[in-house]
Amino acid sequence: MDIVRRARAMRDACSAARAAGKIVGFVPTMGALHEGHVALVRRVKAQADLTAVSIFVNPTQFNSNEDFTRYPRDLSSDADLLVREGVDLLFAPEPDEMYPPHAATFVEVAGLSDKLEGKSRPGHFRGVATVVTKLFEIVTPHVAAFGQKDAQQALIVKTLVRDLMLNVEVLVLPTKREADGVAMSSRNVLLGVEERRAARAIPRALEAAAAAAEAGERDAGGILGAARTVLGGERLLRLDYLELVDTERLDPVPKLQKETLLVVAVFAGTTRLIDNIVLRS
Ligand code: AMP
Numbered sequence: 038m039d040i041v042r043r044a045r046a047m048r049d050a051c052s053a054a055r056a057a058g059k060i061v062g063f064v065p066t067m068g069a070l071h072e073g074h075v076a077l078v079r080r081v082k083a084q085a086d087l088t089a090v091s092i093f094v095n096p097t098q099f100n101s102n103e104d105f106t107r108y109p110r111d112l113s114s115d116a117d118l119l120v121r122e123g124v125d126l127l128f129a130p131e132p133d134e135m136y137p138p139h140a141a142t143f144v145e146v147a148g149l150s151d152k153l154e155g156k157s158r159p160g161h162f163r164g165v166a167t168v169v170t171k172l173f174e175i176v177t178p179h180v181a182a183f184g185q186k187d188a189q190q191a192l193i194v195k196t197l198v199r200d201l202m203l204n205v206e207v208l209v210l211p212t213k214r215e216a217d218g219v220a221m222s223s224r225n226v227l228l229g230v231e232e233r234r235a236a237r238a239i240p241r242a243l244e245a246a247a248a249a250a251e252a253g254e255r256d257a258g259g260i261l262g263a264a265r266t267v268l269g270g271e272r273l274l275r276l277d278y279l280e281l282v283d284t285e286r287l288d289p290v291p292k293l294q295k296e297t298l299l300v301v302a303v304f305a306g307t308t309r310l311i312d313n314i315v316l317r318s
Pocket of ligand 1: 067
């Protein structure tokens with residue numbers, strides 16, 4: 038596996054592969070890799086002749102410098118993992134490689150970016166959309182994979198690919214969970230033992246809502262109430278938002294639709310965790 042630090046070198050390697058008729062697959066990440074990332078890599082690799090992964094903790098998508106600094110980083114063990122997975126190219130640039138001094142151009146997916154995560158983290162999705170566009174421009178993948186764990190992000194990436202007419206197939210893969218149901222996340226290592234235990238209430242709350250829906254509850258109030266009761270029983274979690282929204286515009290819905298997204302964000306101490314489930318009826 039080649040570890041590439043420079044955008045120009047990455048672009049050259051990827052465009053040479055494309056010119057040789059190879060299918061280029063790509064998984065953008067912020068590193069501190071776990072089984073969720075690995076699932077994306079394996080899926081892309083199954084379809085690609087050249088598999089590229091990026092590890093870039095993107096400063097423009099963080100709201101606080103403290104969160105950016107605290108974000109877990111372990112490039113050497115990540116690289117070992119990617120070698121074992123048979124990844125061909127690892128792009129790991131420094132921030133100043135991705136953002137030249139006085140960088141003034143940003144990508145914004147209007148509307149979708151202001152809701153849910155965007156409301157809690159102003160500017161977050163501008164950072165995400167900008168860096169994904171730059172990475173797509175450098176790697177020019179035929180196919181790229183994202184996780185349903187970050188459902189709003191996946192929708193925003195699909196929207197920017199459609200609107201900017203980018204020639205890349207976007208795959209969205211299911212959320213990988215730990216044995217106790219907690220969604221895998223690089224941020225989980227930041228949790229203290231008690232916070233990690235408390236985090237189990239997040240998937241339990243989603244399951245309680247799904248059970249209520251299965252039992253015939255249709256009203257948002259009833260479904261959200263089932264989830265809120267579980268979360269409320271865990272004093273170490275502080276709820277940021279819990280919403281039942283449609284899967285296209287992410288607007289709140291009063292009743293279950295054919296497909297409805299239940300999204301949650303909580304703080305466990307200073308660590309923010311998100312999760313979601315699609316309810317089908
Ligand atoms: P991140 O490194 O957290 O920015 O995530 C990189 C990619 O991995 C994104 O597309 C995420 O949605 C995806 N991802 C993160 N956690 C999971 C998970 N538990 N299951 C599936 N995909 C995930």
